[in-house]
Amino acid sequence: MRRLVCSGITWALLCLAGCSAEPPNLNPRAPAPLVTGPVDFPRYMGRWYVIANIPYVGEHDYVGSYAQRTLRDDGLIDDAFLGRRYGFD
Incomplete structure (x- = not known):
């Protein structure tokens, strides 16, 4: 039993030492x-x-999606993501 515990601790220390170095x-x-x-x-x-993408949960039912970007007077950018839900109708 003692041998099993010592080998387990040794294995854990080796794993932790391997994770501490930078690649x-x-x-x-x-x-x-x-x-x-x-x-x-x-x-x-x-x-x-948007030509092709893998939609995330919020974009799932949208078609004809596009991003509208506008440069504001204060130098910041407004970014809106728009689309049609369920179809082009």
């Missing part, structure tokens, strides 16, 4: 800091239709 990062640019770039927001504003 190696194979990206050669990993230490480089992220740099932000310019974004042309007006280009992405407007209506963007």
Whole structure:
């Protein structure tokens, strides 16, 4: 019985030790800091239709879905997801 308990504790400690180390990062640019770039927001504003997706629970019965994005005067973006429920009628 004592041998079983000791082997169980040893196994648990080995598993915990294996989870404590960080995996190696194979990206050669990993230490480089992220740099932000310019974004042309007006280009992405407007209506963007959903061509194909896997719907989540809230989108299940909708067809003809699209996202409407609008740039506000204060620089923020309004984003609305719209669609027709149960069909195009």
